[in-house]
Amino acid sequence: MAKRIPLIFLLWFFTDFYFLHALQTLFGEAPWLSLYWAIDFALMGGLIAAMFIQRGSKLQQRLIAIVMGLMLLAFIPRLVALPILLLEDITRIFRGFPARSTWVSQLAFGISAIVFSVVLFGITRGKHFYRLRKETITFPDLPEAFDGFTITQITDVHAGSFTDATGVQKGLDLVNAQHSDVVLFTGDLVNNRASEMERWIPAFSGLKAPMGKFSILGNHDYGDYTQWESAEAKRANLNRLKQVHTEIGFRLLLDEAVNLKKGDDSISLIGVENWGKGGFHQYGDLNKATANVPADAFKVLMSHDPSHWEGVTLDHQKHIHLTLSGHTHGMQFGIDFLGIKWSPIQYVYKQWAGLYQKAGKYLYVNRGFGFLGLKGRIGMWPEVAVVTLRRG
Missing domain, CATH: 3.60.21.10 (Metallo-dependent phosphatases)
Incomplete structure (x- = not known):
């Protein structure tokens, strides 16, 4: 698990960067976007903390369960939206790097919202x-x-x-x-x-x-x-x-x-x-x-x-x-x-x-x-x- 932490960090922050850019295209520099990174660092901190709690203890199991659920809720919707944003960036290279299209960001945001709903159902009702x-x-x-x-x-x-x-x-x-x-x-x-x-x-x-x-x-x-x-x-x-x-x-x-x-x-x-x-x-x-x-x-x-x-x-x-x-x-x-x-x-x-x-x-x-x-x-x-x- 410890060996995979750096890779998790890299993938996590890579998707963060792209999705944040899309949110900024839609909403500008809204004050609430400052919470974006704070939530990320809190979840990563919880993941690291779980590694140092007694192995197999109820506290460790509870913390891992909470962090895993919140990380999936935050990460999977962004990951699904990532190909849309990457594809646009490839075309932007050949178009002289114009500003990101609002409709592409809207599409990525809409798809991530649908996936967010599925993940939310899974961690609240899916277990039964x-x-x-x-x-x-x-x-x-x-x-x-x-x-x-x-x-x-x-x-x-x-x-x-x-x-x-x-x-x-x-x-x-x-x-x-x-x-x-x-x-x-x-x-x-x-x-x-x-x-x-x-x-x-x-x-x-x-x-x-x-x-x-x-x-x-x-x-x-x-x-x-x-x-x-x-x-x-x-x-x-x-x-x-x-x-x-x-x-x-x-x-x-x-x-x-x-x-x-x-x-x-x-x-x-x-x-x-x-x-x-x-x-x-x-x-x-x-x-x-x-x-x-x-x-x-x-x-x-x-x-x-x-x-x-x-x-x-x-x-x-x-x-x-x-x-x-x-x-x-x-x-x-x-x-x-x-x-x-x-x-x-x-x-x-x-x-x-x-x-x-x-x-x-x-x-x-x-x-x-x-x-x-x-x-x-x-x-x-x-x-x-x-x-x-x-x-x-």
Whole structure:
């Protein structure tokens, strides 16, 4: 993070300079424009201050969330307007540097105002603007009794970020409204500590599925991103979190598999501990998880980090038909509308949101139920996914 601060400063002040010039074209040297730079320096100061607060503390999380929200609210609208102003400046070079056109500044200001409204919605209402996403996947070897089998997947709850019980319940009601055969949770129940989940146990206990609720751990569940008074305290926290899974009615799968039966047919549901690339811990062991799974069984894998799919799953000796993941959150920011799907996270993860297929094996990456860092979602709304399995 510290290494990126100079780049953030440069990009921030570059967009500032251009947008301020447009505002001066429209409004002249209005007295209120003096606040422009003051706000910028205050936000940058908050970002730097967050780096020196105890890592993983509530104060640090709260400050980061506030600063991130305000920075996006100030920065993204200006960034979107930047190409318009740059394009005009290119033409001004060949026109002898005349004054900036008022109508161009009006256009840039109008577009930034629209984007400002979208960002404002995202950081105020977007965090509980749950969207239902449905996928139907056909497999030639799906057991006949499981034709039409439905899975509701949620992931990345991050209970420590929640404050609005009504908003959370809205998402849980959407889960129950699907009446799926199973509910699967694919990791990151908390931000850091099991205690974050205590007040939400009754609400999540209300999730229902006739064939069971199953879960796995995500990278945040191990308590690796906060300071502990001792190794024993960290272990106790993880043990408590495992108990919480039981208390909300979920069977936690730790590198193991269970059989789901319908009549004489069955499928194997496999859950691995977190395994990720790019510095994330690789606790999960797919060999151990599938040790007692027949090679010809139909297999559904829960694996928190989608990088596990290409890193391990695709080339594994046992054919994994469907993998369900989360982790990316779609970066909680992007465009996901009218067939357009883009987020900066795609430059980090090849598989980051939605359905992917390779060699007859499928991966679904859920955009996440909760939020972390940024107290909201901008364009990349929280998700409840329903996957229907078909034989064909």
